[in-house]
Amino acid sequence: MELSLVGVGHSYDRTDVLSDITLDIPGGRILCIVGPSGCGKSTLLRLIGGLERPSRGQILQTGRVPEGCLNPLTYVFQDFALLPWRTVEGNVRLALEDHRLPKGETDRIVTDVLSRTRLSDFRTALPRQLSGGMKQRVAIARALAVNPAVMLMDEPLSALDAQTRELLMDDLVALWLRAPFTAVYVTHNLTEAVRLGHRIVVLSRRPGRIAEVVDIKTDLAERRADDPDLVRHQSHLWDVMRDEARAADQELING
Numbered sequence: 698m699e700l701s702l703v704g705v706g707h708s709y710d711r712t713d714v715l716s717d718i719t720l721d722i723p724g725g726r727i728l729c730i731v732g733p734s735g736c737g738k739s740t741l742l743r744l745i746g747g748l749e750r751p752s753r754g755q756i757l758q759t760g761r762v763p764e765g766c767l768n769p770l771t772y773v774f775q776d777f778a779l780l781p782w783r784t785v786e787g788n789v790r791l792a793l794e795d796h797r798l799p800k801g802e803t804d805r806i807v808t809d810v811l812s813r814t815r816l817s818d819f820r821t822a823l824p825r826q827l828s829g830g831m832k833q834r835v836a837i838a839r840a841l842a843v844n845p846a847v848m849l850m851d852e853p854l855s856a857l858d859a860q861t862r863e864l865l866m867d868d869l870v871a872l873w874l875r876a877p878f879t880a881v882y883v884t885h886n887l888t889e890a891v892r893l894g895h896r897i898v899v900l901s902r903r904p905g906r907i908a909e910v911v912d913i914k915t916d917l918a919e920r921r922a923d924d925p926d927l928v929r930h931q932s933h934l935w936d937v938m939r940d941e942a943r944a945a946d947q948e949l950i951n952g
């Protein structure tokens with residue numbers, strides 16, 4: 698399934714948060730959205746996910762949802778959003794409970810996503826027994842369980858330390874290489890964006906408009922932190938972001 702945003706804008710009361718966003722979200726690719734704090738990244742994700750209706754413009758869905766898709770637009774949040782009293786397996790099953798699948802099918806899906814996220818040995822663990830990185834792997838397993846058409850990821854690695862972030866980036870790349878999924882991935886972190894994104898969209902300060910779109914051709918499997926192409930992309934993206942972030946700070950100071 699592909700999504701297209703056409704002239705999308707959004708306002709809360711009288712505050713303009715997003716303006717004139719026209720953007721294609723291609724199937725089977727990871728689209729990263731970066732931009733200064735408060736520029737409307739999470740709002741954009743909520744609009745794409747249908748949690749809010751855009752004040753202006755349209756969000757169009759084309760193409761078919763994948764076979765076995767139980768929830769076309771599925772979120773992964775920064776804070777994992779796990780139920781603390783449920784085991785790893787119980788948290789993943791939660792995503793399937795409303796769908797009345799045959800028991801064997803539910804078991805098959807749970808086993809498959811726990812294996813893909815390397816959590817098979819932790820089925821019976823409770824969230825409090827897990828590291829932050831593992832908790833986020835549970836949240837990712839739960840999202841994958843419904844085979845979404847598009848995963849909407851809001852700073853999924855931001856609550857994790859740098860080393861865990863690295864490992865989770867490797868995990869996400871491995872998951873994508875095994876079964877390419879479509880994702881809109883919001884992050885502050887340009888290292889994540891150039892490591893994971895096929896396309897990177899930089900939003901301007903609020904009201905967020907598209908300041909830059911960069912397509913990265915290097916295969917996800919081939920991306921190395923010191924790759925000159927990626928370093929060049931990252932430094933260019935930072936130039937665009939820095940100008941926007943500085944201007945946003947200045948506006949805050951000046952009221």
Ligand SMILES: Nc1ncnc2c1ncn2[C@@H]1O[C@H](COP(=O)(O)OP(=O)(O)OP(=O)(O)O)[C@@H](O)[C@H]1O
Pocket residue numbers: 709714732733734735736737738739740741903
């Ligand atoms: N429900 C709401 N009602 C009113 N204003 C809101 C609401 N949600 C967000 N805003 C405002 O809209 C603007 C954009 O918020 P949003 O959370 O989308 O930005 P963001 O880019 O995700 O920020 P951050 O980088 O801090 O995560 C902010 O000024 C925020 O205060």
Ligand SMILES: [Mg+2]
Pocket residue numbers: 738739740
């Ligand atoms: Mg946000």
